[in-house]
């Protein structure tokens with residue numbers, strides 16, 4: 001039986017969807033914090049196990065009868081390394097035979113300016129140290145997040161204005177990444193492995209603007225702005241200045257080509273080419 005954590009989240013639910021296309025609900029367990037969000041999973045025969053990454057006793061209970069675990073990273077930067085350690089420890093106590101971890105793709109953690117990224121690599125290290133057989137999924141930036149930082153549908157009027165220079169990103173759609181992770185977890189029968197779950201090409205924001213132009217029929221341009229202009233715009237839009245400054249690490253990594261690693265792993269795991277940039281943007285902007 002495979003336990004999927006974060007099963008009521010966006011990536012986790014995409015994983016569960018694919019696993020249920022390929023196996024019976026009785027072979028699937030879902031770790032959830034709020035069972036009211038998992039009523040549909042229970043109806044499909046999934047074993048819904050309630051627990052928080054902070055609750056070690058609940059995690060031990062959640063591992064009953066489980067031989068594979070996929071850990072979806074938590075989203076509390078203050079606590080998540082310790083939370084992930086709790087899941088690793090519970091899996092080890094249960095003698096789990098495969099531990100998958102949804103990590104992040106980054107060229108070099110030592111030169112990253114994004115303070116949120118270290119947790120993923122620290123977790124990978126802790127999994128290695130645990131001795132658990134493992135798969136690491138170094139996920140590219142979700143294409144689904146593009147609307148969040150370009151200003152949503154308003155981007156068609158305003159254009160893209162970001163301090164991201166000519167850096168490239170190897171975006172992929174979250175639902176396709178979930179499908180790929182599910183396939184890898186189900187089909188794995190061998191050695192530890194690290195997948196780079198990314199699109200086959202990396203794109204600048206000029207490419208994003210051209211693709212938006214193509215799918216919307218509107219003329220969208222990308223303007224490179226300075227860090228100071230970004231912070232001033234964000235503060236004007238109501239973002240606290242310290243938060244706006246923290247986001248600069250993310251754009252700095254894009255500018256420094258930290259997020260441009262491409263691989264054929266996603267296509268191989270899907271058994272088809274992933275969505276192209278225009279196809280993906282049409283989907284996430286609902287154009």
Ligand SMILES: NC(=O)c1ccc[n+]([C@@H]2O[C@H](COP(=O)([O-])OP(=O)(O)OC[C@H]3O[C@@H](n4cnc5c(N)ncnc54)[C@H](OP(=O)(O)O)[C@@H]3O)[C@@H](O)[C@H]2O)c1
Pocket residue numbers: 005006007008009010011012032033034051052053054072073074075076083102104139140141142145174
């Ligand atoms: N690749 C990227 O571009 C990218 C971007 C942003 C984030 N991420 C990372 O990828 C992860 C998954 O992405 P997503 O889009 O699926 O995020 P999401 O929709 O926020 O899902 C996170 C899942 O983790 C669960 N979770 C969080 N804290 C937990 C805890 N203490 N105990 C048990 N479960 C907990 C949440 O439970 P509930 O359903 O109860 O809330 C949710 O199901 C994120 O958490 C983040 O680490 C990746």
